[in-house]
Amino acid sequence: MVFQVEPLEQLGCNRHGQERYKQRLDQLMENNKRPETGEGVVSFPNGFGVENARDNDRLEGSNHPFGKVSSELRRSKKGSSRNSFSVKLGLPHRLVEAEQVAAGWPAWLSSAAGEAVHGWVPLHADAYEKLEKIGQGTYSSVFRAREVETGRMVALKKVRFDNFQPESIRFMAREIMILRRLDHPNVMKLEGVITSSISSSIYLVFEYMEHDLAGLSSCPYIKFTEAQVKCYMKQLLCGIEHCHLRGVMHRDIKASNILVSDQGILKMADFGLANVITPKNRHQLTSRVVTLWYRPPELLMGSTSYEVSIDIWSVGCVFAELLMGRPLLKGRTEVEQLHKIFKLCGSPPDDYWKKIKLPHSTMFKPQHHYESCLRERCRDVTETAVDLLETFLSIEPHKRGTASSALLSEYFHTQPYACDPSTLPKYPPNKEMDAKQRDELRRKKIGAKLRESGASRKQKKTRRTLQERSNLCNTAQKEEMPGDAQFARKGNHRAKEGAVHGGYPHLSLDTMSETSQATATSQGEGFTGPPEFTASSSFAWVKKRKDSASTLSYNPPSSRSQISAVDSASFPFSNNPFNLTKEGNQDASEGDPEASNPLLIRMIQNQLDQQKSSYASEQQEENKLDPLEFKVRKVHHSRERSFDFRQKPAATKQNLDKVEFSGPLISQPHKIDELLQRNENHIRRAARRSRFDTET
Numbered sequence: 016m017v018f019q020v021e022p023l024e025q026l027g028c029n030r031h032g033q034e035r036y037k038q039r040l041d042q043l044m045e046n047n048k049r050p051e052t053g054e055g056v057v058s059f060p061n062g063f064g065v066e067n068a069r070d071n072d073r074l075e076g077s078n079h080p081f082g083k084v085s086s087e088l089r090r091s092k093k094g095s096s097r098n099s100f101s102v103k104l105g106l107p108h109r110l111v112e113a114e115q116v117a118a119g120w121p122a123w124l125s126s127a128a129g130e131a132v133h134g135w136v137p138l139h140a141d142a143y144e145k146l147e148k149i150g151q152g153t154y155s156s157v158f159r160a161r162e163v164e165t166g167r168m169v170a171l172k173k174v175r176f177d178n179f180q181p182e183s184i185r186f187m188a189r190e191i192m193i194l195r196r197l198d199h200p201n202v203m204k205l206e207g208v209i210t211s212s213i214s215s216s217i218y219l220v221f222e223y224m225e226h227d228l229a230g231l232s233s234c235p236y237i238k239f240t241e242a243q244v245k246c247y248m249k250q251l252l253c254g255i256e257h258c259h260l261r262g263v264m265h266r267d268i269k270a271s272n273i274l275v276s277d278q279g280i281l282k283m284a285d286f287g288l289a290n291v292i293t294p295k296n297r298h299q300l301t302s303r304v305v306t307l308w309y310r311p312p313e314l315l316m317g318s319t320s321y322e323v324s325i326d327i328w329s330v331g332c333v334f335a336e337l338l339m340g341r342p343l344l345k346g347r348t349e350v351e352q353l354h355k356i357f358k359l360c361g362s363p364p365d366d367y368w369k370k371i372k373l374p375h376s377t378m379f380k381p382q383h384h385y386e387s388c389l390r391e392r393c394r395d396v397t398e399t400a401v402d403l404l405e406t407f408l409s410i411e412p413h414k415r416g417t418a419s420s421a422l423l424s425e426y427f428h429t430q431p432y433a434c435d436p437s438t439l440p441k442y443p444p445n446k447e448m449d450a451k452q453r454d455e456l457r458r459k460k461i462g463a464k465l466r467e468s469g470a471s472r473k474q475k476k477t478r479r480t481l482q483e484r485s486n487l488c489n490t491a492q493k494e495e496m497p498g499d500a501q502f503a504r505k506g507n508h509r510a511k512e513g514a515v516h517g518g519y520p521h522l523s524l525d526t527m528s529e530t531s532q533a534t535a536t537s538q539g540e541g542f543t544g545p546p547e548f549t550a551s552s553s554f555a556w557v558k559k560r561k562d563s564a565s566t567l568s569y570n571p572p573s574s575r576s577q578i579s580a581v582d583s584a585s586f587p588f589s590n591n592p593f594n595l596t597k598e599g600n601q602d603a604s605e606g607d608p609e610a611s612n613p614l615l616i617r618m619i620q621n622q623l624d625q626q627k628s629s630y631a632s633e634q635q636e637e638n639k640l641d642p643l644e645f646k647v648r649k650v651h652h653s654r655e656r657s658f659d660f661r662q663k664p665a666a667t668k669q670n671l672d673k674v675e676f677s678g679p680l681i682s683q684p685h686k687i688d689e690l691l692q693r694n695e696n697h698i699r700r701a702a703r704r705s706r707f708d709t710e711t
């Protein structure tokens with residue numbers, strides 16, 4: 016039997032992984048000695064990670080410890096992409112699966128995403144001591160852990176699966192494959208994958224990073240010097256340059272996805288939305304990528320044929336955040352985001368609108384031309400920095416330059432130069448999550464002050480009532496589930512997590528009073544999104560929701576909706592069929608004109624519909640080209656995205672299941688968010704279905 020394996024350097028294994036891998040190979044060779052010679056046979060295909068002829072040549076000629084690349088096998092790579100894994104290995108798919116299962120991979124993983132773990136052996140959970148939770152993403156929870164053997168800290172990203180649907184497994188597989196393709200000091204390295212043949216979960220193992228740029232830049236007592244900003248930007252651009260040169264578009268660059276170690280080393284993380292583009296595989300892409308505040312105008316206008324320049328726009332937003340200490344463009348909806356962009360960067364000239372071939376683009380053309388006010392807004396920033404920022408934030412993608420050209424810009428070649436990462440201060444733990452926690456504490460303090468002053472006697476009464484009910488329900492819970500201590504513990508644990516999340520308090524009965532009050536007092540800049548109702552709270556929630564629903568309903572901060580109303584009202588569209596001017600919306604002066612104009616809602620719906628169909632066609636197109644391109648893209652709406660309707664009380668879910676194509680006049684400003692969110696959920700579901708239809 017011939018075992019085809021990847022050269023270790025292509026696999027990106029760490030030292031321990033490599034040792035384990037070698038041991039495994041020895042074992043395989045031992046078990047498969049040729050009877051006549053007693054020799055084990057291992058050869059190298061041109062497998063995953065070998066991207067070009069230079070790599071192949073290097074490998075073919077090399078005296079690799081395990082053998083040589085077979086040219087024949089390299090040629091066989093041209094087989095159909097769906098079967099490429101087996102073809103590459105020169106083995107029937109079943110045998111490859113069997114081999115992976117023998118190596119310790121669960122069968123479900125091997126059959127759905129064998130290519131991602133090809134050549135690796137799983138790491139063992141008992142090699143790590145899991146510590147506290149340090150991050151929460153849409154599809155994952157991240158934990159700090161200690162490698163038992165070395166005491167080294169690592170981050171374990173636990174990936175959530177949707178009932179083991181192959182698509183959600185492959186979704187994770189794509190992230191793994193992209194991470195394995197990258198190898199750069201400023202890109203997070205995947206060290207291995209923890210799973211076992213009996214386990215139903217998967218952990219990705221990464222080097223532990225103490226901070227992220229969102230947490231650091233929002234910290235009130237941290238003000239970066241110019242040399243420090245240059246140091247971070249230089250590292251970020253080097254990481255991005257590497258990704259782009261390897262054909263990887265990140266598609267979710269934002270301050271919280273840029274991690275920084277205590278040694279000042281910056282690494283790009285979270286490749287969950289990344290995609291590989293090569294001149295050969297140019298196909299339609301989805302425009303529903305990149306977190307709203309960092310999303311470039313062409314995506315907001317529905318482009319499906321964008322390039323790596325979308326990442327450069329996001330880099331510009333991160334750059335501004337580092338310079339100013341707060342996010343630059345904080346839109347609540349796509350329309351508002353685009354409006355903010357035009358107001359800041361200037362609206363594009365007429366010939367831009369003629370040239371661009373974007374669906375509905377003329378709908379977004381402002382009636383009045385906006386001059387850029389970026390320089391005015393960056394009054395305290397040096398000339399070279401604004402020049403670079405202006406380049407990054409060019410409305411026209413080709414004017415943004417590249418990561419390489421940015422690294423050559425004046426900014427990095429004038430004093431003060433970028434400082435050395437090792438000279439950066441050692442900050443206390445500061446992640447986006449910590450910033451949220453700070454926000455939450457601040458809100459609680461304000462709430463406490465209000466209570467003390469007796470200003471919110473009514474609130475106090477409700478809280479007391481809720482607390483009493485909560486106690487009652489806790490008793491009921493205990494009574495109904497005798498001995499189910501684990502359940503109760505889990506509930507408490509989730510509640511604690513909720514408190515840590517700041518903006519997304521998980522409601523469970525024992526914290527209900529606290530979180531509802533936090534929601535009620537969460538006004539002002541710290542808009543962090545509506546509360547999330549967890550499964551752990553559903554038991555008591557079902558019992559009590561009638562009574563407490565009014566207290567627990569979500570009210571977005573009034574200040575934000577006011578800002579939005581002012582901004583949007585002053586944003587006249589040229590093709591103004593909706594009369595979206597200040598005057599035209601005077602009736603709705605209390606709310607967001609977007610929210611109060613059913614025609615605009617329809618316009619947004621049109622855009623969403625269009626995106627939905629382009630998304631579906633992208634999926635079909637991607638499925639044709641690469642069987643592993645399958646995932647439902649995460650729809651990022653900055654902090655709104657934890658709004659999970661599935662976990663809403665049943666009574667409201669019914670209503671929420673309806674799609675509103677042309678809703679009635681909506682008076683509350685926050686309704687537009689719900690409407691958009693609801694429609695997006697429908698789009699996601701529809702896209703999932705369409706992908707399933709294509710796959711089955």
Ligand SMILES: Nc1ncnc2c1ncn2[C@@H]1O[C@H](COP(=O)(O)OP(=O)(O)OP(=O)(O)O)[C@@H](O)[C@H]1O
Nearest residue numbers: 150151152153154155157170221222223224285287
């Ligand atoms: N290597 C690491 N070291 C320390 N913290 C990490 C590491 N990787 C991730 N985190 C933390 O966990 C959070 C979530 O991780 P990540 O962004 O990879 O997950 P995700 O599910 O893809 O999230 P999102 O929904 O934001 O895209 C990060 O914002 C970060 O704070």
